[in-house]
Amino acid sequence: MSERWARLVLGTYRWIGAATFPIVGAYVAFRASKGKEERGRQGERYGVASVARPSGPLIWVHAASVGETSAVTPLVEAIVDMDIHVVLTTGTVTSAKMVQERLGDRVIHQYVPLDLKPAVDRFLTHWQPDLAIICESEIWPMTILELGTRRVPQVLVNGRLSDRSFASWHKRPSIAEALFENLAHVVAQSDIDGERFRALGARPVTVSGNLKVDTAVPPVNNTELAAMQRMIGTRKTWAAISTHQGEEEIVAQVHHMLKARHRDLLTIIVPRHPDRAPEIAEAIEKMGMKVALRSKADQIEADTDIYLGDTIGDMGLYLRLAEIAFVGRSLTAQGGQNPLEPAMLKSAILSGRNVQNFRDSYQRLIKNGAAKLVRDKDMLAGAVNYLFNNPEERQVMIDAGLKTVEDMRGSLDRTLTALEPFIQPLVLQARLSNREGGWK
Template sequence: MRWLYSCAFYLITPFLILRLLWKGRAIPAYRTRIAERFCWDKQKLPVIDVWIHAVSLGEVIAATPLIEAMLVDKKWSVVVTTMTPTGAAQVVSCFGDRVIHRYVPYDLPDVVYRFFNQVKPKIGVIIETELWPNLISRAHALDIPLFLINARLSEGSLKGYLRGQFVFKKILNQFTLIGTQSHDDAKRFIRLGADVKKVTHLGNMKFDLSVQNSAQTLFDHLNERMGKERVKIIFASTHEGEESRILTQIKKWQQAIPHVLLLIAPRHPERFQEVYQLCQQQGFNTGLRSQVDRLNWQNEVVVLDSLGELLGFYRISDYAFVGGSLVPIGGHNVLEPIALGLPVFSGNQVDNFKTICHELEQKKAIILVHNEHQLAEELIHLHANPQEKHQMIERATQFLEHNKGSVARYLSVLSMAWDGQPL
C-alpha cells in the first residue's frame, strides 16, 4: 500500500509548494530553502555519525540535552532535520555551526533516496512520533539502525493510527528500538502492532531540559523597557480561541495585581499579527517584542512575536500559563516554566501531556483549570498567598528532579548501536 500513499503524496506536492509560498508571505523563512525539502540542492556534507529528526520547536527543545551530550561527550557529528522554521531557528540558536541543520525531506521515494545519498548517517534518531513510511523504509533498506525515542502516543492518536494499522505495524517494526516516555505509551505502541521486544520505557527527555542562562543581557534590557518591577504573567504557546478568552479576564488581574503585565506568545508565528490586532481591537495598550523601542510601562499586553526566546521570557516572568489547553489541542510542555521556577497553570485539555500533568496535579505542583474564569481566580488567589505559591514551586521542582535521567539512558542505547553492540 506504500505505492498508493506515494502516488497520493506526489499528487499533492504542487499544493505543498504553494502552501510554503503562501505561508512565506507572513514568515519569509517558509519561502527559503524549498529546494532542500526536495533534496534538489547539491550541498556536500562531511561524514555524519547521527541524524536526528525533531519536527518542530518543542521536539528540538526536548532533544537539546541529548544533542549536547552527543557533541560534547561522544564527539559525534550530527545532522538535525526539522519541518518548521521555528524548529530550525531553535537549532541555530542552541548549536550554531556545531551541528548541520537541514529541512526534513518530503516523504517521496526519490526525495528520501537523494536525502540518504547526501547524509549517509551511521544511526538515525526520530523524536516523539514522526512516522513517515518512505523515510523509515529507506533507512531500513540501507541497514541504518533507526530509533524512535522520547516516543509518545496518546489514546486519541492511537485510534487514528489503528485505522491504518496494516501500514503502521510494518513501519514500527522497521525501527531498531522504540523508547517511550511512559509505560502507557509503550502499551499503546504495542497495541498498534510494534513488536514487544522492540518497545521499552526509557522516560521523558523533557525532564532533562537544559535552561542555560543565554542572552540574559537582552532579556534584562527587555525587562527594563516593560517595567522590571511589574508582575508579569506569560501565556505561552497559545492557540486561536485562547487569547480572546484570556483578554476577558485582564480587568480582574489589573484590579487584584497593580501594574500587572500580560505577555502573550502565540504558538504559531503566522498568528503574531492577528493576536496583536485582537489586543488592540479590545482596547488594550499593546506592545510588540519586535518593536523594542516602543515598549514601555503603559503597555498592558506585549505580544511576543519572536522565535526561540520563550525560555528567556519565562525567566523574567512571575507566573506562566501554558496554552493549547483551553481548546482541544492537547496542551504543550509545562516542564519548561517549572524548570525556571515559575508557578504553572494550564487548561485541562492536556492529552499530549496527560500523565505528567495529572501527576503534577496530584502533587499540587500545577493548577489545571476548566476555563478562563477559574484561571483568573486561581492566579489571583495564588498571588495573594505567597507561602502557598512558594510551596507549589518547591513541589514542582522536586517532581522535575525526581524524574531526570532519561537522556543518559537514551544515550547509552544509542552508544551501543553506534559501537555495533547488540541491544
Template sequence: MRPTALFQFYRMLSTIALPFAARSAVNKLRRAGISVDRAHERLGHATAQRPLGPLIWVHGASVGEAKSVLPLLSRMRAVSPGTQVLLTSGTATSAEAVAPRLPDGVIHQFSPLDGTGPLNRFLDRWRPDLCVLVESELWPNLLDLCARRDVPIALLNARLSDRSAEGWRNFPATATYVLRGIAWAHCQDRRSRDHLRAMGLSSAEQGTNLKSILGAPRVTAQALDAAHNALGGRPVWVAASTHPGEEGQVLAAHKALLADHPTLCLILVPRHPERADDILTLIRGAGLSVAQRSAGADMSEGAQVYLADTMGETDLWYALSPIVFLGGSFTDVGGHTPFEPAAAHTAILHGPHYANFAEAYAAFQMRDASLQVTDGAALGTAVGDLLTHPSRAAQLAGNARPLAPTGTEALDAIAQRLFSLMDENGMDRHA
C-alpha cells in the same frame, strides 16, 4: 517482506500529491522569510555538505520536538566527537528556535517531504547511519526507504495517541511492513509503550521524557535585570505558547484582573509568532494597550499587554514572572511541556486539555505543583488569587522545581543506546 496493497496505494497517492505538497511547503517557508535554496531542502536538495564520518540523522517536526533533543545532541557530541549529527525539522519557527542553540558540529536542514523523490535525494546526499525520529513522526515512505537501505531507525520520546494506535491496528499487515525497520522505541509514557508493543514493536520501552531534561536556561543576569528595570515594579504574569482560540480568553482574564491590579502587565507569548498581526487585532479589540517586542518596544512604555512575538526568549519571560499560564490546554492541541517553567521556579497554571503530557501533569497535580483551570474566567480568578497571595504562588513553584531534572544520566543512557544501534549496523564511531 513484500509491501501491502494499502502501502502501495499510499505511495501512489503521495506521488500524485507531491507537486501540490511541495509548492505549499516551499511557499510557507518563503513567506516566513526563508531563502529559496533553504526552502528547497524540503524537496531533498541539501544546502550543506555531508561531513566525513558516521552520521546520525535526528528529525523533530516542530519547535518542541527539535528543542527537546538539543541537550541529547550536546551530550552525544561530547561523548563521541567523531560522530556527526544532522538535525532536521519542518517549520521556519523550529529552525529559528534551534539556530542559536545548535551544539558545535550539529547541522540543521529542513526535512524532506514524505515522497520518494525528496527522500531519495536526501538519503543519497546524507547517507545516514542511523535515523532517529522524535515523538510522533511515523511517515510511511520515510520508514520504508530507510528499511530498504538498511538504515536502522529509532523512535525517541515516542508518543502515540489512542486514535493513532487504533488506526494502525486496523491494518496490522501494513503496520508490520511499515514499522519493520524500527530497531528501538524510547517512549515518553506507558500508554505509547503499550500501543507500540501491541503493534509488534517488542523493543518499545518507557523512558525519561526528553522534555523533562533541560539544558542550561538561556537567561543572563543582565537581560533579567533589564526586564525588571523596564517593568518598574509593576506586577506581571505570562501566558505562554498560546494558540488560536486561547488569546481571547487570556485577554478577557487580564482585563478583569486590571480592576483590582491596575498596573498589571501581561506578557503574551504566542506559540507561533507569525500570528502577531492577528493577536494585535485581538488585543486592540479588547480595548487594551499593547507594546510589541518584535517592533523594538519594551515594557517601560507601561502597556497593559506586552506581545512577546520573538523566538528564543521564553526562558526570560519564565524567569521574570511568578505566574505562568501554559497554552495549548484550552484547545485540543494537547498541552505543552511544564518542565521549562518548573525549572524557572514559577507557578504553573494550565487548562484541562494536556493529552500530550498526561503523565507529567498527573505528577505535577499529585505534588501540588500546578493548578488546572477550566476556562478564561477561571484563569482570571486563579491568577488574581496568586497575585493576592504570593506565598501560594511561591509554594506551587517550589513544589514544581524538583520535577524538572537537569542531570545527564538519562541522556548518557539514551546516547549509548543510539550508539549501540550504529555499532550493530557495522559502524565504528572511532574509526
C-alpha cells in the same frame, strides 16, 4: 485489514508520492512566500543536499520543530562528542535557527525532505546514514519504508502517541504493524506511550521518561532581562505562554477582571505562533486595552495592560519575568503544551484541562502540588488572583515544580543506554578511521 492488504496500501502510497512529486514545487514555493520555507534552501526539501557528506560514520537525527529540536539537542551533543558526524533535519525555519544558535557547525543542518519517494531516495543516497534517530511522533511512511529497504536501523526516541494518533493507528493495525516493524527500537516517554507502541506492533520498546526534562534551562540575555525588569518595576505580573487562537482573548478578559483588584497588573502573552501577533494585538486593543509588542521594541509604560511576546527564542526571558504561568493549547485547543520549562524557571503552573499530549508531565506536577488545572476564564482568574494574594502558596508550587523536574531527570542517560548497541559499532569504526588517518 490483512497484512497483504496493508502492504498493498503502503505500496500505493509509495508510488502515488512518486507520481505527485513533479507538482509539489508550487506548494513549497507558496510556503516560501509565507516565510515558512527558507529561500535558497528549498532544494533540501526535495532531498538535494547543500553540502557534501563527510567521510566516516554518520547518524541522521530528525526533529520536526522547535520543541523536538530542544528536546533532542543534548542527545545530539552526546553523539557528536563521540566523534560521530550528525546530519540534523528539521521542518521549520524557527527550528533551523535554533539549531544554528545551539549547535552551530557541530552538526550539519538540512531541512527534512518531503515524504515522497524521489525526495527521500535522493536524500538517503547522498547521506547514506548508518543509523536514523527520529524524535517524538514523526511517523513518515515513505521515509520509514525507504530506510527499511536500505536496512538502515531506525530508532524512535522520546516517542509519544497522542490519544488521537493512537486511535487513528489503532483503526489500521495492519498498516501500523507494517510500518512499526521497521523500527529497531522505540524509546517511549511514558509507560502509556510504551504500551501504545507495543499494541501497534513495535518491538522492542523501553521507557526513558521525557528528554525535555534533561534539556538546559532556557537561556536569557541578562542585559535584556534587567532592562525589562526595570520597565516592569514592582507591578504584579503573570504570563500566558504557548497560547493558541481564542486563548489570548480569554487571557485579556482575565486581565480585565483582575485589574479591579490589582490596578498595577501586567499580563504577558506569548502566542505559540508569533506571526499571529498583529491580529492578537488588534483584537485586544478593540477590548479597550493597551498593548506593547516586543517585536516592535515597544516600551512597557505605566498604562500598558498586555505585553505581547511575539519573538522566537525568548521564552527564557518571558518566564523569568513572572512567577505565575498559564500554559496554553489547553482551553480552546486540544493537547496542551510543555509545562516543564515554566517549572524549571520557577513559575507556579496553571493550565486548562486539555493536556493529553503531556499527560505524564502534568500528572506528576499536579500530584506534587506544582500545577493546577482550570476549566474556564472565571476559574483561571480566580487561580491567578489567589496566587497573587498568597505568595506562600505560590512559593510552595514553585518549589514543587523544581523538585518534580529534578525527580524526572535521567531520560538522556536511559536513551543513550538504549542507543548503545547501535552507536558503539560506529564509535569503534570512527576510531579506526582516525588511527588510519581518515576523517576527523
